[in-house]
Amino acid sequence: MDENLIDYYARLLFDYHFLQQPLQKADCIFVLGSHDPSVADYAAQLYNEGFAPYIIFSGGVVRPVGELRNTVPKTEAEAFFDIAISRGVPAEAILLENEATNTGANFICTKKLLQEKNLNFKRFILVQKPYMIRRTYATAMVQFKEFDFVVSALPDTYDSYIARCLAEGITKERVISNMTGDLQRLKIYPDKGFLIAMDIPEEVWSAYERLLELGFEGRMAS
Template sequence: MDENNAECRPIDYYAQQLFDYHFLKQELKKADCIFVLGSHDPSVADYASQLYHEGFAPYIIFSGGVIRPVGELRNTTPKSEAEAFFDIAVEKGVPAEAIILENNATNTGENFIFTRKLLKEKELDFKSFILVQKPYMIRRTYATAKVQFADFDFTVSALPDTYDSYITRCIENNISKERVISNMTGDLQRLKIYPEKGFLIAMQIPAEVWNAYEKLIEMGFEGRMAN
């Protein structure tokens, strides 16, 4: 294969460029709460549990009202993302009383909006958060939090991973590579168009990353485009 010929490059070449861009890395620091945004990836709950046990925060909020089918989040009955994550965390030794559930959010913006409402209703005076998501949703989580959580101190984090090892782990959790790549193109599209809607702050997208996005769209990875 001629590496100088972009047309000959494999899908993974472009997908890794998106993964590396999306996976914004910040230094972890202790916080009042670990705030986990809903996801179809159960390893997000694994990582939140790990952070809890390592003493990074005394509480975990799981936010996510999307009902997932049996087996998608290691669940034996259909459950919301928050409820399925709760089960995973408890199995990993997190005390139930340290977990707060938000069961209504169906997208990233609602994760923040409904969690803020929940904090107010429960009179929880948390001022700092570790925001946890999948690696390829970290940049969009950060950009959204800069709008929705601007008055809080926060860092964003995901289980440290490479593109190859993340894909392997997803397949072990019944999440296909095709689904991951389509999600990554959808997230990049949102980073491009959502700032003008006020949903998140603008983030610079390097030309080579946008080119990789366009190549993946040409290859058919457009299953999660926003309107």
């Protein structure tokens, strides 16, 4: 395979997925589960910079040893908690949601947690990986529409993000397959009511189709 060509197509998807909104202070930083530990690093950074007084980590998927810098299998929320504590976030500022196993459930289970804890948060910063920001936004517009929110991720280019992932043991192939899977979901999930429709430029869709032809289809929804 021509790696330069793969990177060209993948960069188009990355730049499209990374919907960027200006940060604003909030009541809570709401972090959706992920296999990428830099998501927790960024949430801790936002907390330490005073953007919100609380963090919610949502994610019930149990990750194997080492995948989120963990030494024993842990849920995404639990592993993110450890990372945030190591970054100086006090435990009393963190809430854990350990049931969600997909993006929609992150929102549903977190709203349940807020109700159970009688927390009247109204403004949120939603944090995810750069290439999941557009789908996070589109899903929140359905599942979290009663709240004010912005979506955010650690600032990265495609190249710097891939380098960061490789340093964490996350392969480029996994990242690209995740990006094609997310674009497919943006296309088909509006009809299921899971998220709002988003315009997908022809150039981005063509890049997606080419990446599928090259074998990056490991995370397609059925």
